[in-house]
Amino acid sequence: MSSPIFGQLATSLADYLTDITYRAQFGDERAAATVAKYELPRVVEALKAVLDEHSPDANGRCPSCRTSRFGRAPAPCRAYLTAHLCLVVTEEETLEETTAPMRRQVALTDPAFRGYASG
Secondary structure: OOOOHHHHHHHHHHHHHHHHHHHHHHOOHHHHHHHHHHHHHHHHHHHHHHHHHHHOOOOOOOEEOOOOOEEEEEOHHHHHHHHHHHHOOOOOOOHHHHHHOOOOOOOOOOOOOOOOOOO
């Protein structure tokens, strides 16, 4: 069972990511530019910090992930694999597909629930 503090952190982070995703996708040009200029670098730095925690050691093992009580996960661990699957374009994609946004769709909460005006 997760702690109440973790639940608050998870909710706060999910709300932040939902907000910047919504502003980037559905906001006007100024809102999208603001997200790109100020929020995107923060998100990139956060991802880099998480991946730094999962960089393989001299034995090629992730120092943060454990596969068993005494073992470490081999690199690349799930953190790196997840980041790669979410962000990097695979070689199988065609040229037409690469002109579209190269990221997974993000599930957004109902805009009316978040207080956004539609349209």
